[in-house]
């Protein structure tokens with residue numbers, strides 16, 4: 354069974370208590386359960402991880418490239434400025450979908466830039482956990498085609 358890495362950047366372990374008006378009250382564990390349920394429907398396995406550390410995230414992207422694993426990625430604040438993450442993703446060997454819980458385009462100006470978007474197959478933003486579930490569906494379709 355193909356494993357999809359579902360990678361989450363800084364502050365996303367705080368889901369549930371972090372700005373609930375923006376990100377809701379469900380937790381990262383709830384997100385993992387939602388992703389696992391969708392993956393099971395699609396015949397995929399998910400390996401969901403979170404880190405506040407740019408180096409650790411870059412290392413996971415290298416691991417995915419080496420193992421040809423697709424990625425669903427919420428880069429969180431790294432979205433907006435991490436050229437190191439962008440360069441790591443440019444080496445990808447399998448599909449990549451960028452996701453956001455909120456809709457960055459409808460928020461502060463600094464969130465309107467994604468340095469990651471240009472190296473992704475696509476972006477799903479603004480739908481809460483459903484952003485991830487739609488991204489998993491996109492990954493399933495991309496690996497099947």
Ligand code: DQA
Nearest residue numbers: 427429430453454455457464
């Ligand atoms: C986010 C949006 C980013 O702008 C922010 O820095 C995050 C979360 C989202 O999922 O909506 O940490 O990626």
